[in-house]
Amino acid sequence: MGSGPQVPGEGIVRSPRGSPSRRTGIIAPRVPDLPHLPIAGAGPAGLTAATLLARAGRRVVVHERNATVGARFVGDLQVIEDASDPRETVPALFSRLGLPAPAWVPATTAEFFDAKLRRFAVSSREPYAWFVTRGPGEGTLDTTLLAGALAAGAEVRFRSRLEAKDADLVATGPQTPDGLARETAFESDGVTRVRVLFDPSVAPGGYAYLFTVGGRGTFGCAIVRDLGGIDRYFEKAKEKLLSVERVPMEGARDAYSFMNFALAPEASREGRPAVGEAGAFQDYLFGLGMRYAISSGALAAEALLAGGDFAALARARFARRQRVSVANRFLYEAGGAFGLSLFARLAAHADFRSVLAGFYRPGALRLALAPIVTALWRNRGRCAHRLPEHWCRKREREIREVALGRIG
Numbered sequence: 001m002g003s004g005p006q007v008p009g010e011g012i013v014r015s016p017r018g019s020p021s022r023r024t025g026i027i028a029p030r031v032p033d034l035p036h037l038p039i040a041g042a043g044p045a046g047l048t049a050a051t052l053l054a055r056a057g058r059r060v061v062v063h064e065r066n067a068t069v070g071a072r073f074v075g076d077l078q079v080i081e082d083a084s085d086p087r088e089t090v091p092a093l094f095s096r097l098g099l100p101a102p103a104w105v106p107a108t109t110a111e112f113f114d115a116k117l118r119r120f121a122v123s124s125r126e127p128y129a130w131f132v133t134r135g136p137g138e139g140t141l142d143t144t145l146l147a148g149a150l151a152a153g154a155e156v157r158f159r160s161r162l163e164a165k166d167a168d169l170v171a172t173g174p175q176t177p178d179g180l181a182r183e184t185a186f187e188s189d190g191v192t193r194v195r196v197l198f199d200p201s202v203a204p205g206g207y208a209y210l211f212t213v214g215g216r217g218t219f220g221c222a223i224v225r226d227l228g229g230i231d232r233y234f235e236k237a238k239e240k241l242l243s244v245e246r247v248p249m250e251g252a253r254d255a256y257s258f259m260n261f262a263l264a265p266e267a268s269r270e271g272r273p274a275v276g277e278a279g280a281f282q283d284y285l286f287g288l289g290m291r292y293a294i295s296s297g298a299l300a301a302e303a304l305l306a307g308g309d310f311a312a313l314a315r316a317r318f319a320r321r322q323r324v325s326v327a328n329r330f331l332y333e334a335g336g337a338f339g340l341s342l343f344a345r346l347a348a349h350a351d352f353r354s355v356l357a358g359f360y361r362p363g364a365l366r367l368a369l370a371p372i373v374t375a376l377w378r379n380r381g382r383c384a385h386r387l388p389e390h391w392c393r394k395r396e397r398e399i400r401e402v403a404l405g406r407i408g
Helices: 044-055 090-097 141-152 227-242 290-306 310-334 336-348 352-360 364-377
Strands: 037-040 060-064 077-081 105-107 109-113 119-123 129-133 155-158 179-187 193-197 207-213 216-223 250-259
Touching (some): 044 090, 044 141, 077 216, 090 290, 141 155, 179 227, 207 227, 336 352
Parallel strands (some): 037 060, 060 155
Antiparallel strands (some): 109 119
């Protein structure tokens, strides 16, 4: 699964369809001479939109400021949740959109641990999630979506920064940390492990996790409070979760990542539609936003092709689910160690996919709780979300600034 031909020094990648130019050696796609449609960002949301637009005959140019796709990832395992929409599984979503499937692995079992390291075995009949690898390597979600966009006829320009005001679609990823994670990606043995630690003392407002799948592994600690202490929490969580079993960890590579979450009636930047985390589309419960990225990118492509109102379409598709996400986040944090232990116990005594689906479902109680939570948590000061009028959570005065991507 390649990334297509690239011209050294120019950072331009185009579809293998067509013929090479004698002057530049660039292989150019045969597309109609239409005004090009510029997209800022070659993450999952931007590449999904590019694929659908190019397949519909539009001239698409994706501008990516980094040298590769997935540049801020280090081969870490991540999760695409498969419980928020019981009507359509993740493979069915990719199939319907005509997106190439990455090398993914279904998740049907896991081990949850509470603050006292009590173990709860969870399982589901159908996959509750799919593991994918992130980064510029072969078979990752990022390179697979890139290959799909190129095959559809899109052009991708690396080391090319496009301002939001100059884009027809903004897909530049998270801008400011509403949640922060530190991860270690490594090579391990062939044993499959899916372990999650719910302990506010080592992951305030978040959780720690250990995944080993197919010889690859990832350990991470994700938090939403006291962000400046991420390194301290990471070490404490690692020591605690690895006390269960000393897992082989070879060739460790560390990186930071963070998530954005807001409620934005107009998901836009500089008046341009914004998708994925650039538009604050995120799951505020567990921070599993890749399904939002794919879905919002596809919806934006649909709006651009039809001349529709993306903001109105996005509100109709996602607004209720995001409000429920705020209520879920409140319940997750308010329950403390006792509540998280209760959640782990509940997950172990029912089909876990069904349990998750219940949390994501826009039920009356959570929808009623959401406006109360947004009033309590409303940020009345300045923020860095770069969105038009929106709701975001009040935050600590001092937030440690970290650079996305590899540490060291």
